[in-house]
Amino acid sequence: MADAAISVQGARKVYSTPGKPKRTAVSNVSIQVESGTIHGLLGPNGAGKTTTLKMLLGLVRPTGGTFEVLGMDSTRPSGRRRVGFLPEQPYFPVNLTARQAMRFYGSLGGVDAARIPERTTALLARVGLADAERTELSKFSRGMLQRLGIAQALLGDPEVVILDEPASGLDPVGQRDVRNLMLELRDRGVTVLLSSHQLSEVEAVCDQVTILNRGSVAAEGDINALLNVDGRTSVRAMNMAELPPQVVSVAEEIAVSGGMWVFSMPTEQTRAVVDAIDEAGGTIAAITPKRESLDDYFAALLAAHTEDVAS
Amino acid sequence: MMKRIWPIATAVMMDSLRRKVVYVVLGFAALLVLAIPSLPDYGLGVESAVFREVALALSYVTGLVVVLSLAANRVPAELEKRTVYNVLAKGVSRWEYLVGTWLGILGVMAGAIVAFTAIEMVVGYFTYGELMWRLWEGALATWFEMGVVSAFAVAVSSVTGPVVVVTAALAALFIGHSRSTLLGGEGAMALRPFYPSLDAFNVVNPVAHGSGVPLVYMLSMVVVFVGFAGACLSVGVLLLSRRDL
Numbered sequence: 001m002a003d004a005a006i007s008v009q010g011a012r013k014v015y016s017t018p019g020k021p022k023r024t025a026v027s028n029v030s031i032q033v034e035s036g037t038i039h040g041l042l043g044p045n046g047a048g049k050t051t052t053l054k055m056l057l058g059l060v061r062p063t064g065g066t067f068e069v070l071g072m073d074s075t076r077p078s079g080r081r082r083v084g085f086l087p088e089q090p091y092f093p094v095n096l097t098a099r100q101a102m103r104f105y106g107s108l109g110g111v112d113a114a115r116i117p118e119r120t121t122a123l124l125a126r127v128g129l130a131d132a133e134r135t136e137l138s139k140f141s142r143g144m145l146q147r148l149g150i151a152q153a154l155l156g157d158p159e160v161v162i163l164d165e166p167a168s169g170l171d172p173v174g175q176r177d178v179r180n181l182m183l184e185l186r187d188r189g190v191t192v193l194l195s196s197h198q199l200s201e202v203e204a205v206c207d208q209v210t211i212l213n214r215g216s217v218a219a220e221g222d223i224n225a226l227l228n229v230d231g232r233t234s235v236r237a238m239n240m241a242e243l244p245p246q247v248v249s250v251a252e253e254i255a256v257s258g259g260m261w262v263f264s265m266p267t268e269q270t271r272a273v274v275d276a277i278d279e280a281g282g283t284i285a286a287i288t289p290k291r292e293s294l295d296d297y298f299a300a301l302l303a304a305h306t307e308d309v310a311s
Numbered sequence: 312m313m314k315r316i317w318p319i320a321t322a323v324m325m326d327s328l329r330r331k332v333v334y335v336v337l338g339f340a341a342l343l344v345l346a347i348p349s350l351p352d353y354g355l356g357v358e359s360a361v362f363r364e365v366a367l368a369l370s371y372v373t374g375l376v377v378v379l380s381l382a383a384n385r386v387p388a389e390l391e392k393r394t395v396y397n398v399l400a401k402g403v404s405r406w407e408y409l410v411g412t413w414l415g416i417l418g419v420m421a422g423a424i425v426a427f428t429a430i431e432m433v434v435g436y437f438t439y440g441e442l443m444w445r446l447w448e449g450a451l452a453t454w455f456e457m458g459v460v461s462a463f464a465v466a467v468s469s470v471t472g473p474v475v476v477v478t479a480a481l482a483a484l485f486i487g488h489s490r491s492t493l494l495g496g497e498g499a500m501a502l503r504p505f506y507p508s509l510d511a512f513n514v515v516n517p518v519a520h521g522s523g524v525p526l527v528y529m530l531s532m533v534v535v536f537v538g539f540a541g542a543c544l545s546v547g548v549l550l551l552s553r554r555d556l
Contacts, residue, residue, distance in 0.1 A: 015555070054555075054556070057396075057399070057400050058399065059396060059399060059400070059555075059556045060555040060556065061553070061555055077399075077402045077403060077404040077407075078402065079402075080399075080400060080401070080402045081401075081402035083400065083402075085396070085397070085400035087393060087396040087397065087400070089393075090393075090396070090397065091392045091393050091394045092394060092397070093322065093326060093394060095326060095329050104318055104322055105397060105398075105401060107314070107317075107318040108315055108318050108319070108398060108401040108402075108403055109401040109402070110314060110315075110402070149397075152397060
């Protein structure tokens with residue numbers, strides 16, 4: 001396995017309030033995030049995603065477990081100095097301008113004072129706030145605050161970036177920008193841990209995912225390996241009025257649109273199906289491993305996990 | 312360490328300077344200072360002493376209102392609005408955050424007390440033809456005491472809301488100035504050394520009616536200030552470090 005930029009082992013958090021029953025928010029979560037990858041952290045509300053991130057960043061005291069970022073204990077302040085963090089729904093002192101806020105966070109993060117103005121200009125431009133540098137944050141929309149949150153997380157060129165719901169409050173263009181930004185970061189070797197409800201976003205950018213449910217890990221691994229359906233292949237073919245009978249006999253989930261046939265079949269039938277389409281004069285546009293959507297996978301996984309817990 | 316504490320203190324000061332409450336309180340208090348000479352029934356020869364005494368009292372009350380308005384709400388608001396996440400995630404320790412916040416409030420208090428004492432000096436000079444330099448000794452004592460009060464308020468505010476903070480701070484002030492009342496009896500005299508008294512900062516008599524505060528006493532005030540503020544902040548750091556944010 002490549003170097004782990006982030007390592008969470010046996011994370012556990014039990015909230016205890018005097019006079020009330022103890023509440024377990026995270027029972028046993030382990031996450032390994034390889035350097036230079038984008039790792040998705042998924043789960044329904046209350047699964048323990050944000051609590052896990054907060055423990056990783058020293059905002060919540062863990063009941064148990066170890067938390068490391070770049071080999072250092074991240075529950076200690078010194079272990080977080082190479083980390084950029086975007087909290088869910090970030091808030092800022094509203095009487096500052098965007099530029100002042102960046103200067104504040106830059107100086108806290110140890111960015112050289114002479115470099116802060118230059119980095120501020122570049123990062124605000126990168127997140128689409130170039131025109132709002134001198135605007136007071138009280139006049140910022142929800143989406144603008146989110147963009148500023150991303151910009152401050154990237155101050156100081158962190159080697160690890162942790163983003164909690166980065167697309168929250170953003171319009172579709174903003175969401176696309178965030179996706180592109182994450183891919184850019186990965187290309188530069190930055191490790192990204194992304195917690196998100198937006199499954200399409202996770203599916204589009206993540207290399208690995210960890211899915212949490214009820215405070216523990218329900219599934220983890222390479223996103224392609226998780227979503228590919230074992231033993232089945234998807235085919236897209238065209239230039240045929242109808243599918244040949246040999247294909248119809250093995251194909252499932254057949255759909256046609258604009259002259260393009262789409263269906264799945266057992267992988268071992270691939271050779272026979274390709275030959276049949278050739279003989280029928282059709283053209284094969286694509287043959288790929290059949291892949292579930294992350295939405296379907298996620299829903300099925302949670303349903304199965306809930307049944308396991310119930311039984 | 313100071314690289315992280317100083318920006319927090321500066322942010323607190325800049326934020327405080329934008330708050331209207333500071334200016335309203337200072338303005339109102341300045342008007343009262345202007346009105347002191349109009350108080351009736353001064354005895355001959357004691358007018359300036361009465362002026363100094365009332366001026367010190369006004370400085371104290373003004374400082375208290377400003378410090379409570381700043382210290383009681385600062386940390387709870389940052390925790391509630393989660394602005395503290397961005398700060399702590401940058402590798403700032405909780406103690407650095409708390410001490411930076413306190414230093415920022417202390418800085419605002421210094422500015423407010425200096426401005427207020429300067430007004431008192433000017434009013435005193437034009438009314439009595441006397442430069443009342445000893446008021447600065449009183450100002451320093453007030454600043455020290457407000458530093459302790461703000462450290463206490465910041466410590467309490469790390470685990471509770473503004474109403475409790477203000478109530479607790481006022482209770483602490485009452486207790487801090489009630490040693491002779493509460494431990495006046497001979498049976499309780501042995502407890503005196505352990506009593507958290509703030510009387511060390513009470514320099515009204517030497518400033519208003521005497522010949523000023525001796526240097527040695529000033530130095531002892533510094534020790535009391537550092538001791539009490541340090542103890543309060545240590546408790547605050549301990550409380551905040553045990554808190555889930």
